[in-house]
Amino acid sequence: MGKPRTAVGRCLRTHEELKSTFPDARCELDFESPFQLLVATILSAQATDKSVNKATPKLFKIYDTPERLAVAEIPEIEKLIKSIGLFRSKAKNLKGMARKLIVDFDSQVPNGMDDLVSLPGVGRKTANVVRSVALGLPGLPVDTHVTRIVQRMGITGESDPVKIERVVGEMLPSDAQGEFSLRVILHGRQVCFARNPNCTECILNYFCPNAFKV
Ligand code: SF4
The missing domain is CATH 1.10.1670.10 (Helix-hairpin-Helix base-excision DNA repair enzymes (C-terminal))
Structure with a gap:
């Protein structure tokens, strides 16, 4: 050739x-919905997928909807993700992201780039993972x-x-x-x-x- x-x-x-x-x-983060992939991808910044996959089963069980995550106490979220780097800022971002999903996007993960990057903790890389892996869109x-x-x-x-x-x-x-x-x-x-x-x-x-x- x-x-x-x-x-x-x-x-x-x-x-x-x-x-x-x-x-x-395939994406090595474990997830069952766009919301779970969004959470997992926020957690994966500067952390290994393996460390995220260890923490998310319990996190997803307790906070299975944006509504539950939005009213969580931040120290409670921190407890579940403390094995992951930058867990304090990530806990704040998860709660802020869930609140914004409820307020601005009817509790659904939006599919537009501008909407995705308006969520706390979401940059273009995370937005492109969610778009391409969970939503079947270009990214x-x-x-x-x-x-x-x-x-x-x-x-x-x-x-x-x-x-x-x-x-x-x-x-x-x-x-x-x-x-x-x-x-x-x-x-x-x-x-x-x-x-x-x-x-x-x-x-x-x-x-x-x-x-x-x-
Ligand atoms: S892609 Fe990387 S590993 Fe492959 S030949 Fe180029 S520099 Fe070497």
Whole structure:
């Protein structure tokens, strides 16, 4: 197979190659509804999915609706999530998010980007996870792995996550954006490490402009 010579070509080939490596890539947070995924994703900022999945069963059992979470005592929420980093601010955000869902969105998780990012604790990355994973809408979550890998692959030179989301999002079919992000994140965790990437074992090394150079 020849090497793709344009940024769009490298983006689409990256997607295809990683699809064969990670055919079943899925969000690793446990959830059963958009509301639960919203809660879990807020908790996952600067924390591992594993640590979030340990805490959420009890949290979801007690606070199973925005109404219950909105009237919770913050120390009670803190108790349930204290094994997760930044638990104090996250507890406040969870309560604030639930109140806003009730007041502004009829207790439903909104699907628009502007509405999602108006919720406490929700930035574009979280909003894009909720859109692409729970709501089946276009959404390209950009984290540190995605940022590093699209730069190394010569897909974009941008370093601002919002610009990366726009530029790379335009290169992909809208229904592939979420999966692209999930697969690139797995590639970053397992192969293209921040330091000493494993270029020898990398399925992308035949067209990566930075293969064996990092
Ligand atoms: S070839 Fe190396 S730098 Fe390029 S994507 Fe693979 S691991 Fe990363």
